[in-house]
Amino acid sequence: MILHPTVIANLLAAYIASAMVLYAVFYGAQIIRHWDIQNGHELQLVLERKTYLISTLLSYVFGLQLLSLFLYIFTADNLTPLFVGAMCAAGTLNVGSFGYPVLVLKIFNFIAAGLWLILNVADNQGYDYPLIKKKYLLLAFVAPFILVETVLESAYFMSMEADVITSCCGSLFSSERSTGMGSEMASLSAKPMMWIFYSSMSGTLVCGLFFYFKNRGGYLYAVLSLLMFVVALISIVSFISLYIYELPTHHCPFCIIMEEYHYLGYLLYILLLGAVVSGLSVGALSPFRQVESLQAMLPAFIGKLALASVILFALFTVLVTYEIVSSSLVITYEVVY
Amino acid sequence: MIELVNVKKVFNAGNPSEFSALNSVSLYIEGNQVTVLKGPSGSGKTTLLSIVGCMSRPSAGRVKLNGREITSLPERFLTDIRRKTFGFIFQQPNLIKGISVLDNVMLPAYPLGEKRSHLKMKAMKGLSELNIADKSASKVEWLSGGEAQRASIVRALINDPHIIIADEPTAHLDTKLSYRFMEIIEKFKSEGKTVIITSHDPLVYESAIVDSVVKLRDGQIEASST
Numbered sequence: 001m002i003l004h005p006t007v008i009a010n011l012l013a014a015y016i017a018s019a020m021v022l023y024a025v026f027y028g029a030q031i032i033r034h035w036d037i038q039n040g041h042e043l044q045l046v047l048e049r050k051t052y053l054i055s056t057l058l059s060y061v062f063g064l065q066l067l068s069l070f071l072y073i074f075t076a077d078n079l080t081p082l083f084v085g086a087m088c089a090a091g092t093l094n095v096g097s098f099g100y101p102v103l104v105l106k107i108f109n110f111i112a113a114g115l116w117l118i119l120n121v122a123d124n125q126g127y128d129y130p131l132i133k134k135k136y137l138l139l140a141f142v143a144p145f146i147l148v149e150t151v152l153e154s155a156y157f158m159s160m161e162a163d164v165i166t167s168c169c170g171s172l173f174s175s176e177r178s179t180g181m182g183s184e185m186a187s188l189s190a191k192p193m194m195w196i197f198y199s200s201m202s203g204t205l206v207c208g209l210f211f212y213f214k215n216r217g218g219y220l221y222a223v224l225s226l227l228m229f230v231v232a233l234i235s236i237v238s239f240i241s242l243y244i245y246e247l248p249t250h251h252c253p254f255c256i257i258m259e260e261y262h263y264l265g266y267l268l269y270i271l272l273l274g275a276v277v278s279g280l281s282v283g284a285l286s287p288f289r290q291v292e293s294l295q296a297m298l299p300a301f302i303g304k305l306a307l308a309s310v311i312l313f314a315l316f317t318v319l320v321t322y323e324i325v326s327s328s329l330v331i332t333y334e335v336v337y
Numbered sequence: 338m339i340e341l342v343n344v345k346k347v348f349n350a351g352n353p354s355e356f357s358a359l360n361s362v363s364l365y366i367e368g369n370q371v372t373v374l375k376g377p378s379g380s381g382k383t384t385l386l387s388i389v390g391c392m393s394r395p396s397a398g399r400v401k402l403n404g405r406e407i408t409s410l411p412e413r414f415l416t417d418i419r420r421k422t423f424g425f426i427f428q429q430p431n432l433i434k435g436i437s438v439l440d441n442v443m444l445p446a447y448p449l450g451e452k453r454s455h456l457k458m459k460a461m462k463g464l465s466e467l468n469i470a471d472k473s474a475s476k477v478e479w480l481s482g483g484e485a486q487r488a489s490i491v492r493a494l495i496n497d498p499h500i501i502i503a504d505e506p507t508a509h510l511d512t513k514l515s516y517r518f519m520e521i522i523e524k525f526k527s528e529g530k531t532v533i534i535t536s537h538d539p540l541v542y543e544s545a546i547v548d549s550v551v552k553l554r555d556g557q558i559e560a561s562s563t
Contacts, residue, residue, distance in 0.1 A: 037409055040343060040399035048409055049394070127414045 001158045002082065006075035011157060013068045014150040020061040024054045025143045028136035037128055051132065055120055058139070062113035065146070069106040069273075070266065072153075077257055082162045089254040090169035090182075098156035105149040107273075112142040114277030115284055122285055122301060126293035134288075169252035173237055182237065185251070190239035190331050197235040201317050204228040208310035211282065212303055218286040225279025225309055232272050232316065240268075240320050243327035264323075268316060275312035278305045338368035338531055339389055339500075344398035346384050346556075358384040359395070360556040366533060367549070368499075371526055373542040374535040376553035382535035383504055385553065389533060390502045391419045420449065424493030426503040430485040432477040432492075438464070439473040442492045449496065456495075463491035467521065483514040490521060501525055503534045507541055515540050522546060 001007070027050050034043055076089035076099070086092050093099030116138050123131035173182040204224045211217045236253045244256055244264065256265030285302050288294055346359040359381045366372050366389070374382045387393045388400060391407060400408045407418060432441045442460045443453075464470040467487040472480060480488060486506070493501060503522075507515040515538065523546045525532055536542055542550050552560040 040395075040397060040408070042345070042397040045395065045397055045408070052412065124411065124413075127410055129409075129411070 002079065002160050002162060004075070004079060006071070006078050007157050007160075010068065010071055010075055011154060013064055013071065014153050017061050017065055017068070018147055018150040020057055021139070021143050021146050024058050024061070025140060027051075027054050028139050031136050032133055032140070035129075035132060048129075051129065055124070055135075059117065059120065062117050065113040066110055069110045070269075072103065072106055073254070073257060073269075077254065079160075084163055084165045085168050086166050087168040087170065087255070088252060088258060090172050090252055091166045093254075094166045094172060095164050096156055096159050098152045098159075102149060102153045102156055105145060105152065109142065109145055109149055110273055111277055111280065112138070112145065114273070115281055116142060118277070118281040118305065119284065122288070122294065122298060125297045125301070126291065128293050130291045130293050131288060169254060170250065173241075173251040173253065174249075182251075185234050185237040188234065188238040190242060193235055193238040197231060197239075197320075198317075200224075200228055200231050201313065205310055205314060205317075208279070208306050208313070212306045212310065215299065215303070218302065218306070219283045221306060221309075222280050222283025222286075225276050225282075225313070228279075228313060229272055229276035235320075236268065239331075240323065242331070243324045243329050246327050246329045248329065248331065264319075268319065271312045271316040271319070275309045275316065278312065279309035282306045282309065338403060339366040339533075340364070340401040341385075341389070342399045342401070344385070344388060344395045344400065346381070346388065346393070347396040350396065358556050359388070361398070362553075362556070362558055364551060364558060364561075366531070368531045369526070369529050370548035371522060371532045371534065371546055373547050373550045374533065374553060375537055375542045375550050376559070377537065379555075380553040381556040382553055384556075386502055386504055386533065386535050390423045390425060390500075391415050392425075420445065420496055422498055422500055424496065424498035424501045426486075426490055426493045426501065426506050428505040428508050430477075430489040432480075432485055432488060434478050435476065437474050438469070438477055438480065438488050441477055441488060442473075442495055445492060446495045460491065460495060463494055464488070467491055482509060483517070486510060486514065486518065487521075490518075498530070500531045500533065503532065505535055505538075507536065507538045512540070519544050519546060 027047075031047050031051060035047060036044055073089055076092040079092045080086045080088055083091055083095055086095070093103060116135065119131055119135050119138060123129060123135050172180065173185070204221070204227075207217055207221045207224050211221045233253070236256075237251050241251050241253060241256060242248055244261060245252075254265070255261065256268065257263060258265075282302055282305050285298060285305070289298050289302070291298070341362055341364045344359055344362045344364075345357070348354075348356045348358060362381070362385060364385075374385060376382050384393070388395050388408075394408055398408070399406050402418070402422065407415065410418070432438075433444070439457070439460055442464065443456050446456050446459075461470060461473060464473050467490060469480075469484050469487050469491075472484060472488070477485060477488065486509075501522075507518055510518060519541065522532055522534070522544075526546060534541060534547075541547070550562050551558060552562075
């Protein structure tokens, strides 16, 4: 194990989050089983008091969970000099077998934690805890993933040895390689991918605005925002990175978080993650618009979430377009090596 | 108006010092009436009053206000009800030293965001009605006991509550001031307000303006008379 401050911070964050989530799940299970707002029994009143503590606690834990994704990427980037062949976070994550699985889990848990936080905000608007059971069911669903993430993250950092030979991002995200998801994404032709990105983004934004103004198509927007998130990630590898690096062969999605590129990657990923979380929450909250205690506020809240999602996707697109337009790289034909 | 169903309140539950202050209290308090909760020290009067006034939650049981169940409400909803529905008069005036009478009176209305000029007008009107308008600029430490009590009454009324809750209000007043206090309570009643008082002062529970007396002992209702 490498005793680097960022590694210790990652592990501490993971252990704290897991311990708190386990504690919350214990009481969450009681709430799912015994909650009955009509009942004045002692247990019900105890659960009513406990849910304040748990909700507050989970708000901080899931806030930490959101930050931990960026801390993990920052750590991977920071440890690069310790490994032979690593040029950026991509190489560090390739040390051992768990670097990339942990990253995928962190992205998944980021979205789930974000959804839980939004569900919690909506639940707190109602006078009769209208979403309480759904909130704790979501927690029960997310908890195993957070625990698995902690186990894998521990295994990843604890098995990490300095001076291990690893692959650089040029190799991992290369259109020349025939295997690996990174290479497959890098192999996608830039021009068609650009068309797919802009057309799907236009469709997503139109759908989001349609929902915001007409209050129809919420579920469709939630699905589109998730698809758009995936398309945007593929696009970063496929063509956006080329314009940022001004190199027709460099597809790395991690070098963009480095100082040389003004930490642009962090901004792009924050915009994307924010957009997908708020977009998905439109669909997640839509079934509860008719709940009596939420009727007055929920439609407006969902509308704000949709607008936030649209704005974040639009900002992402504007930023990407600016990078493409201001880049010295001009792709006029398909690069084949 | 206010309905309590099997309300229990246990302090330090599960500890050796566990104490049951209220045991399955069920009670209905009519609106626009003066109700007195009477009983010896430790009978649960103040605990019951604090639960009715949303200042504490029961360990079991439910409280309904105008038919709406309020014990399960999340804290921010409860705070809203507490601010707008209840006016509290405590045994001690509990005025904040170092600031003027007027500022003390206006304090509970600040979170509601009412315009200061309106608020000041309302506070001055209340102080005038209780004949202490001339003390509005005085610091509270300069007030006599009766004046301080009247200032605390004006403070309780600043948000125009429907229900006035008074905990042993005459405990620190002499007979003349106690009668004066009961006159003020009569005025509240004539204005359509509901008043709930805890007291073991005969001057209060034997007063003609009191509509019902609930006798408490050992955390239970011993008798109720109207």
